Amino acid sequence: MLAKIVHSKNMNANIRKAEYAVRGELAIRSEELKNQLAKGEKLPFSRVVGCNIGNPQALDQKPITFFRQVASLVEYPELLKDENAEVASKLYPSDAIARAKLLLKNIGSVGAYSHSQGIPHIRENVAKFISERDGYPADPSKIFLTQGASAGVQLTLQMIVENNKVGIMIPIPQYPLYTATLAVLDANPVPYYLDESKGWGLTTRELQRSYDEAAKLGVETRALVIINPGNPTGQCLTIENMREIVEFCHKNRIILLADEVYQTNIYQPKDRPFHSFKKVLKSMGPKYEGFEMISYHSISKGMIGECGRRGGYFECEGLDESILEQIYKISSISLCPNVQGQIMVDLMVNPPKKGDPSYEQYKKEYDDIYYSLIKRASILEDTFNSLEGCTCNSADGAMYLFPQIRLPKKAIEAAKAAGKEPDQFYCMAMLESTGVCMVAGSGFGQVEGTAHFRSTFLPQPELFDEFCSGIKNFHADFMNKYRD
Amino acid sequence: MLAKIVHSKNMNANIRKAEYAVRGELAIRSEELKNQLAKGEKLPFSRVVGCNIGNPQALDQKPITFFRQVASLVEYPELLKDENAEVASKLYPSDAIARAKLLLKNIGSVGAYSHSQGIPHIRENVAKFISERDGYPADPSKIFLTQGASAGVQLTLQMIVENNKVGIMIPIPQYPLYTATLAVLDANPVPYYLDESKGWGLTTRELQRSYDEAAKLGVETRALVIINPGNPTGQCLTIENMREIVEFCHKNRIILLADEVYQTNIYQPKDRPFHSFKKVLKSMGPKYEGFEMISYHSISKGMIGECGRRGGYFECEGLDESILEQIYKISSISLCPNVQGQIMVDLMVNPPKKGDPSYEQYKKEYDDIYYSLIKRASILEDTFNSLEGCTCNSADGAMYLFPQIRLPKKAIEAAKAAGKEPDQFYCMAMLESTGVCMVAGSGFGQVEGTAHFRSTFLPQPELFDEFCSGIKNFHADFMNKYRD
Structure with missing residues (x-):
């Protein structure tokens, strides 16, 4: 044969x-x-x-009820019709109904292809979320909705890797999406090591060592991946450390790729709060104007955990216009991110507010998961340290x-x-x-x-x-x- | 600057x-x-x-009601609880409720990552659908659920393209997913022309010319893409023509990639019914045992039109075990196809049956779209021919x-x-x-x-x-x- x-x-x-x-x-x-x-x-x-x-x-882990109510309503718009209002109101709260109506007004049908970059209405809400989180404006035209953060990482790395001389700095240990994607693209992982003895800390001395060694081998480093909070390591960077990293990238002409999908999984909020790289960058003044950075977020993690739905976004900062156009083009070949995933992004960045009918339940569900994660993390840590x-x-x-x-x-x-x-x-x-x-x-x-x-x-x-x-x-x- | x-x-x-x-x-x-x-x-x-x-x-175009009812129910499993049964039954028919329960029993939550190859229960239903359609068995372990057919095409082409000497035969005119994907992979499109004067027909003589010319240029042709029914051309191949194509591929050692996403958009069902390449291949006897073929299907087209949801599948026939393992691995890097898209695949391959409470409505909605498409195709054709x-x-x-x-x-x-x-x-x-x-x-x-x-x-x-x-x-x- x-x-x-x-x-x-x-x-x-x-x-x-x-x-x-x-x-x-x-x-x-x-x-x-x-x-x-x-x-x-x-x-x-x-x-x-x-x-x-x-x-x-x-x-x-139970899904957030409000999010699922909205997702359920947009699937079956009959429920939103006047003749069904009375029965529907027995199963769905009024703010879920209002949100579903607003989304459908802006989307049309969850079964239709959307804009390849993501539904404009939802990108506007993402921009609002980012600007409220950071205190600096965000631009919906620089935000791309994706099928999860992984798809965003794959797409942007593919854009950056010109040939097999290009290197991308990655932490060790790292989430293997990065090494796998670089292998597929035939690019060079440029490893920098996190220091286990210092709580998986990160020094610019180590970054420079890593960069210099790659340069000696003829590798042209174009980008640096930071996972913050860390995966698999769980560390959360201090603001001082983040500034050093931005300086390092700026000095060496490296694009910063900030994987921030665990930004709400923060278990020492007083000692180690989450800061976004966008905010840290913007706080560093005019010298860093035009600094190139991409940051990723996802509906898969946090207290939402809707990973099976495949939704997320990335925000581009300082990228060349031509690159944004190319990102749009390559996104369009895959048509659009799935619309239900996009809707969950909308809900993540714009959850019920104080005073809304669903707020109390949302807050309770969210907090229950959050405090339980803190507790379980600590019990498991003690277990491992007892071995x-x-x-x-x-x-x-x-x-x-x-x-x-x-x-x-x-x-x-x-x-x-x-x-x-x-x-x-x-x-x-x-x-x-x-x-x-x-x-x-x-x-x-x-x-x-x-x-x-x-x-x-x-x-x-x-x-x-x-x-x-x-x-x-x-x-x-x-x-x-x-x-x- | x-x-x-x-x-x-x-x-x-x-x-x-x-x-x-x-x-x-x-x-x-x-x-x-x-x-x-x-x-x-x-x-x-x-x-x-x-x-x-x-x-x-x-x-x-209105979505199929039954499909959306099930999608709505799986989002919000509260509706399936006994205490809500009475109210829910005013909004949802009993077979939609039963289907949603069955799916959740097999899936758990639509918010959880599924098996990277797709939910086993749904792959089994796809295999049943294929075997009923064709009269030949299908194996769930050779079926991969995807985020739309495009994602399947991109993944499998990426697998096949070893280097920039590899060629993939594509029809001209073609759906530009193919040229775009081959450009990204730095592979050679090997064009064969459809004959407009013969209703966009396809001859093996033209296939051979195309193959031979590429070979002269040092291109190593590994696969041939057929879009049937055609996009953008709308032609539907005869069974005789399909046999010739299989023979051509077999003789020249070329993998057949059959894009069959329009398999239910058939407007001359008596003269030009749809035949799947799988069925044609299987009818050709033991000589073609082990023939390598991949066929693609999607929830985006047909009378379903749920393209914003990104769902589909491909079936592998005769592929090397090692390649199936590699397809699984590469799928796993992207974690899983979105679960709502997978659910729509389940509904597509297993719609309401005669006697089910939702059957009459399903049939009417489906037929209304179908006959209206036939009518509109004909009016637009006349319009164009009048210009x-x-x-x-x-x-x-x-x-x-x-x-x-x-x-x-x-x-x-x-x-x-x-x-x-x-x-x-x-x-x-x-x-x-x-x-x-x-x-x-x-x-x-x-x-x-x-x-x-x-x-x-x-x-x-x-x-x-x-x-x-x-x-x-x-x-x-x-x-x-x-x-x-």
């Missing part, structure tokens, strides 16, 4: 080399286990818990902890024999024994010779103690099995 | 050279005109009519007509003086004078020296006569102005 026309050896090699650990081997195995449980097979656990990915509603050979920084923000584990030599040898990285081996053992799916640190990048893993703290509050004790028991057994 | 870090000269050159006429200069100008009208400015027309894009609901210097083939299928216009020399000179292609010049004049936005043939490709344009026949039935007479009047004025 002839070989296939396209196979792994003659396909796009850049795709072949891309890796995305968050949905890699561990996630695939966890799907198999889930299917086995569904078929009634007996396993050492009764449920698979996906801590590999920030997917709140998959772990039963033999394990240390874990606090999460200032985001949805993850990224503890370091020091594995016994025997475990490292067993991993080698199995053809796996030590942390991958550890995570696979945890999955097989507890049903908990995490992601090995090697998927994010880490200092050589160290081992980490990333876990969300999203499992349900009522199951959280059981979840933590499962990890503890597994870890003790694992260490006993492989103790040197 | 320093130049920007990234500008049109040092950006990704492949993006720069991509063109997408459907949302190009004419569409951008039509947006400006729309804004002028909204501000109350006086123009020669009172509304802008977007015939540049198959966007049915933007032209007031001086204009000839137009019938539409067997799809949503477009693609007439040829023979422009006077003076018009061609005026176009040249304005720096435009003659057909672009003609379409711009039509837009400025009537508010009707079409797309020039040069955006799709055409035999050199000819001029065409593409128009949907989607304007509202009640406005259709006015729409057609507007075109007639404009054309007469244009010809009088430029008559040689």
Whole structure:
């Protein structure tokens, strides 16, 4: 039989080399286990818990009621007709009905293609949100709605990467979207390291080292990715640090790409509040006029967690007009971001206000999730720090902890024999024994010779103690099995 | 002032050279005109009519009620609770409620990331649909749900294009998604021409010529794109012709990419019914076992027209296992197709059945749109054929007509003086004078020296006569102005 026309050896090699650990081997195995449980097979656990990915509603986080009411109404405009008003008012509050009417007036139908850049009415609301958040104006014509922040990151990186000499600075550890996208584009990741011993802090000295080393290799660095709050690390940058980063980029002529999707997941709001890079930049005065920056936001995270809907936006600051036109053109080839995702962006940036009929419920739902996340982050951090050979920084923000584990030599040898990285081996053992799916640190990048893993703290509050004790028991057994 | 870090000269050159006429200069100008009208400015027309894009609901095509009822219910699961059952039953039929419950049982929440390949339950329904349509089995593990067919086409082409020697055969005229995607991938479009004088027919002799010429230039042709029913041409292939195409691909070791998004837009169902390439392939016997093919479908077209939602799927036939794994990996980097789009795929492949409470209404809505499209296609065809210097083939299928216009020399000179292609010049004049936005043939490709344009026949039935007479009047004025 002839070989296939396209196979792994003659396909796009850049795709072949891309890796995305968050949905890699561990996630695939966890799907198999889930299917086995569904078929009634007996396993050492009764449920698979996906801590590999920030997917709140998959772990039963309730959606914000008001948001879903509006989404439900725009789907079925019959409900908004006068003849149905009385019955509809029994199921939907008046402000949800008013919002749905306003949206449909501006959109027409959620089934129609919208403007490729996103619905103008919604981009105006995003601009208002940004200017209220930062105290500096925002321009709807520089905002692009997207199918989630990932799509925005992919699109803008694709725009910037001219050829295989271009480098993009990325943090290590990083969210693997970045290395995967750079692999597909055949661009050079230029790694800078976050300092675990200083709460995953970031120094400009390290940025300069990273930049200079790449330059020596002939790499032309064009952009720098900052994830703030950090993923997988959870750190939240100080305003002073952010200013240094802007100065560094300005001095070295580097575009700043600010991934700010966790901007409301802030767990030390007094010590480590969130500041947007846009605000910090604007506060730095006329010297930085025209500084090129793109910042990304999403409906997937925060207390909203509507990630299955694929919605988000990015704001361009200081970009050349020709580049904005090209971004529009490339967006138009994919026609438009899905309209329900765009609507959720509208709701995120313009939620019920004090005095609105839905405000109290919205506020309660939002706060309940928020305070519960703070609590769960702290319990899980304590759990990790109680494990033999394990240390874990606090999460200032985001949805993850990224503890370091020091594995016994025997475990490292067993991993080698199995053809796996030590942390991958550890995570696979945890999955097989507890049903908990995490992601090995090697998927994010880490200092050589160290081992980490990333876990969300999203499992349900009522199951959280059981979840933590499962990890503890597994870890003790694992260490006993492989103790040197 | 320093130049920007990234500008049109040092950006990704492949993006720069991509063109997408459907949302190009004419569409951008039509947006400006729309804004002028909204501000109350006086123009020669009172509304802008977007015939540049198959966007049915933007032209007031009503969505299928049952589909929207289910979409509305899954957004707001409170409606499905027992305590709301009585009120909900006044707004939603029982089969919509049952379907929403079934979907949520299989999905969890529409706000959660799903399986990157698409929700297993929905892929199973797609497989059932395909096997009932074709009479041959389909495998859910070879089906990928996508954010519209465009996303599927982009993903699979990206997979296939190994380097800049690879060629992909595309019809001329073609839907510009293909040339744009190939430009971004730096691959070679290998054009084969459809024969306008034979109703946009397709011969294997022309396919072979196209293939051989590319081979002489060192291009390695890996795949062939067929759009059936055709876009922009509207032709529908005979089963004999389809067999020849499969043979041609098989002989030359070319993957067949079958864009079948217009499979239900069939206007001569007796003479020119739709056959899927999957069915034709399977009917050809064991010689074609393992033939590599991908076919695409979408919720955007047909009588559904839910394009703003971004949903679709592709089915892989005969692909190497390693390629399927790579498709999964690359899909996982973008996490998942939006869940509401996936739900609409479920509804498309599994609509109400005879005897279901919603069946009669579904059938009526579907048929009303269908027969109205047939009627409007025919009226617009007659209109075009009545214009001086204009000839137009019938539409067997799809949503477009693609007439040829023979422009006077003076018009061609005026176009040249304005720096435009003659057909672009003609379409711009039509837009400025009537508010009707079409797309020039040069955006799709055409035999050199000819001029065409593409128009949907989607304007509202009640406005259709006015729409057609507007075109007639404009054309007469244009010809009088430029008559040689």
